[in-house]
Amino acid sequence: MIDIRNLTQEKIAEQLMAIGEKKFRAKQVFEWINKGVQSFDAMKNLPKTLMDQLKEQYYLDNASIVEQLESEDGTIKSLHKLVDNNVIESVFMTYKHGYSACISTQVGCRMNCAFCASTLNGMIRNLTAGEMLGQLYEIQNMTGKRIDHVVLMGSGEPLDNYEEVVRFLKMSCSEGGLNLSGRNITLSTCGIVPQIYKLADEKLQITLAISLHNPFDDERTQIMPINKKYGIDELVAAVDYYIQSTNRRVTFEYALIEGENDSDRHAEALGSKLKGKLVHVNLIPINAVEEKKMRPSQNSRINRFKTILMDKYNVNTTIRRELGSDINAACGQLRNQHIEINTIQE
Numbered sequence: 032m033i034d035i036r037n038l039t040q041e042k043i044a045e046q047l048m049a050i051g052e053k054k055f056r057a058k059q060v061f062e063w064i065n066k067g068v069q070s071f072d073a074m075k076n077l078p079k080t081l082m083d084q085l086k087e088q089y090y091l092d093n094a095s096i097v098e099q100l101e102s103e104d105g106t107i108k109s110l111h112k113l114v115d116n117n118v119i120e121s122v123f124m125t126y127k128h129g130y131s132a133c134i135s136t137q138v139g140c141r142m143n144c145a146f147c148a149s150t151l152n153g154m155i156r157n158l159t160a161g162e163m164l165g166q167l168y169e170i171q172n173m174t175g176k177r178i179d180h181v182v183l184m185g186s187g188e189p190l191d192n193y194e195e196v197v198r199f200l201k202m203s204c205s206e207g208g209l210n211l212s213g214r215n216i217t218l219s220t221c222g223i224v225p226q227i228y229k230l231a232d233e234k235l236q237i238t239l240a241i242s243l244h245n246p247f248d249d250e251r252t253q254i255m256p257i258n259k260k261y262g263i264d265e266l267v268a269a270v271d272y273y274i275q276s277t278n279r280r281v282t283f284e285y286a287l288i289e290g291e292n293d294s295d296r297h298a299e300a301l302g303s304k305l306k307g308k309l310v311h312v313n314l315i316p317i318n319a320v321e322e323k324k325m326r327p328s329q330n331s332r333i334n335r336f337k338t339i340l341m342d343k344y345n346v347n348t349t350i351r352r353e354l355g356s357d358i359n360a361a362c363g364q365l366r367n368q369h370i371e372i373n374t375i376q377e
Contacts, residue, residue: 034114035089036064036168037161040207052081058207064091065208067168090114094165096173109173111166113138117155120185121166123174126352131180134166136196137187142221145254146244146286146317146325149186157192160199167209181211184219184240190226200235213237219284224261227269231276239273240282240313241266245292246300254291267304280309286317287328287336298336302344312340312348 035043044057056077063074069092071077071085097118098110107123119135140147141154167178181203183189189196196218203211213236220227221242230239243263245251252258261269270281283305287293305312314337316327328336333350340348 133182135185163199190223231273293328298339
């Protein structure tokens, strides 16, 4: 059977017309999909014969929520079960500017970043655009809230699943679909340089976020193996190209790890690399991951790091508001717990 959430309106039209349906039915079906319906029976303006045909050839429920944890601050972490029984995570967050969802792009991850729980069970497979959309539909069904900001920062490396991620970006922004603004979508990457150049040439108006976490090649390589292949200077050059091509400000994500990358020396090196560029630094107190034996930096050290970047190097810098710390909101943690429990039960 075919995942209908993975089809554009144009593709649905092709398939419906091939079985003798009128083209306008595709628009109706596509609109129902983007309302998040979980069964074809909910598509009330379709004839029953078409509903039955759709049931025979397609499925809808491709990212059902099987577990969720709610934080005291309203953050909700969800575990989604895919049709092949793999599981992925998403996070729903409330901000002053609206409602945001952080979604996954892969089942697991192969990048093996030292501070990330997503890599602990390895890389299983890429998600389809429809499975990424499915996370948004299910979050909206669960909360009753319209998601207007999306972050591709859950499990997986988005640029390691380039074609499906770009298809998701285009589908989620399409008129008649979720109709999201590209400017409200952030794609976070550990730095696959050739794909950054390729993404720049797509001329999408999304926000690119670079997970940097250390300004020194030798040290960054220790926590982010991708740095062996694409060093920091090469990565920054790709970012320069992205900025020139899109005229969009790029965010550098910097997870502060106590005693590892939070010294004045690190702040000075980071500031010198980014000074004068159309960039923004987002300092992140990491969520502690027991398996990785890493702890977040102290508030005084985080504030000192920010002061150096802003006052000495004039680099726009913010400290990310911490959400969901009481529910293990770091990507991959809920999935890992689920896998461990089910492995024990087996």
